[in-house]
Amino acid sequence: MSKQEGGCCEGLSDAPLAEDQAVELATMFKALGDPVRLRLLSLIASQPDEVCVCELTPAFELSQPTISHHLKVLRQAGLVESERRGTWVYYRVRPETTDRLAAVLATATGDRRVAAL
Amino acid sequence: MSKQEGGCCEGLSDAPLAEDQAVELATMFKALGDPVRLRLLSLIASQPDEVCVCELTPAFELSQPTISHHLKVLRQAGLVESERRGTWVYYRVRPETTDRLAAVLATATGDRRVAAL
DNA sequence: AGGCTGTATTGAAGTCTGTCTATGCAATGT
DNA sequence: ACATTGCATAGACAGACTTCAATACAGCCT
Incomplete structure (x- = not known):
């Protein structure tokens, strides 16, 4: 999905930010x-490599399906990725x-120097 | 409101992120x-200093109260601040x-070097 | 094969969000 | 004082989000 830009100018203050990019x-x-x-x-990021779901679920006082749902949202947003190994x-x-x-x-800072990426 | 921390360790991967900070x-x-x-x-940030609401409202195909509502959300999140000058x-x-x-x-990157602020 | 454990999906209930119209308040100008 | 213009607030409503219990699916183990 998306073959659009994302090319050069990513900063918030560089351009008024097109509708498409805003949605994404x-x-x-x-x-x-x-x-x-x-x-x-945070829990996933604080681990060297990866984290087993079996470590994440008991860290909250929420049902297992709820944690699974939140992980799905993070996955669909492209923030994390998952891999099944065995069970x-x-x-x-x-x-x-x-x-x-x-x-x-x-770059929302008004920092008008090169916005990295 | 809030005189809490924000003290030293801000990165996502440094500590597992306490509930309080997570909410904030x-x-x-x-x-x-x-x-x-x-x-x-983006519109506000792309301007040198500040932007008049009268410039923001017509930039969307939404009612004026809706824009006002969104600006309020941004304000309450601490992302922007407003000042009235005359009308x-x-x-x-x-x-x-x-x-x-x-x-x-x-610092969610796993970038374990000093997480700036 | 059958049972067990770990994870994902489904469907439902309650709450929150985005949007609108209508109204209120502030500042200017006649 | 009054009318006008710019912005904020209040109330209403449809749609989205968070959570759960129930169920399905996947891979192990005996």
């Missing part, structure tokens, strides 16, 4: 807009995505 | 999780907030 970025930020998902992402499923962060969002925010 | 950060990210608000922030109200970005969020995301 909003999906990612919305995924971060929940305390449970933020803590999930267990492992999640890891996708740095491309977090870095891109960080770059977008960094 | 989620509020900010949630504010960014809407295309209209992202475009609003008009001007909005500007609060770099402290956008920078902080950028820092949080940058």
Whole structure:
């Protein structure tokens, strides 16, 4: 999906941000807009490589399906990716995505120098 | 409101992220999780100093109260601040907030070096 | 094969969100 | 004082989101 730009200018302050890009970025930020998902992402990111779901679920006082749902949202936003190995499923962060969002925010500063990516 | 921490360790991957911080950060990210608000922030950030609401409202095909509502959400999240001068109200970005969020995301990378602020 | 454990999906209930119209408040100008 | 313009607030409603219990699916083990 999307063969559009994303090419050069990613910063919030560089261009007024087209509708298409706004929708795409909003999906990612919305995924971060929940305390449970933020803590999930944090737990995944704080581990060297990847984390087993069996470690994530007991870290919350929420049902297993609820955690599974939140992981799905993070996955669909491109923030994490998962891999099944045997009985267990492992999640890891996708740095491309977090870095891109960080770059977008960094340049909202009015920081008009090259916006990284 | 809030005199809490924000003290030293801000990165997503540094610590598993406490519930309190997660709630606080989620509020900010949630504010960014809407295309209209992202475009609003972008419009405000793309201007040298500040932007009059009278310039923002006609940039969308939405009612004036709706734009006003979105600006309120951005304001309450600490992403922008407003000032009334005469008849008009001007909005500007609060770099402290956008920078902080950028820092949080940058360190989700597994980037274990000093997470800036 | 059959049972067991880990994870995902489904369907439903309650809450929150985005949007509108109608209205209120602030500042200017005649 | 009054009318006018710019922005914010209140109330209403449809759609989306979070959560759960129930169920399905996948891979192990005996």
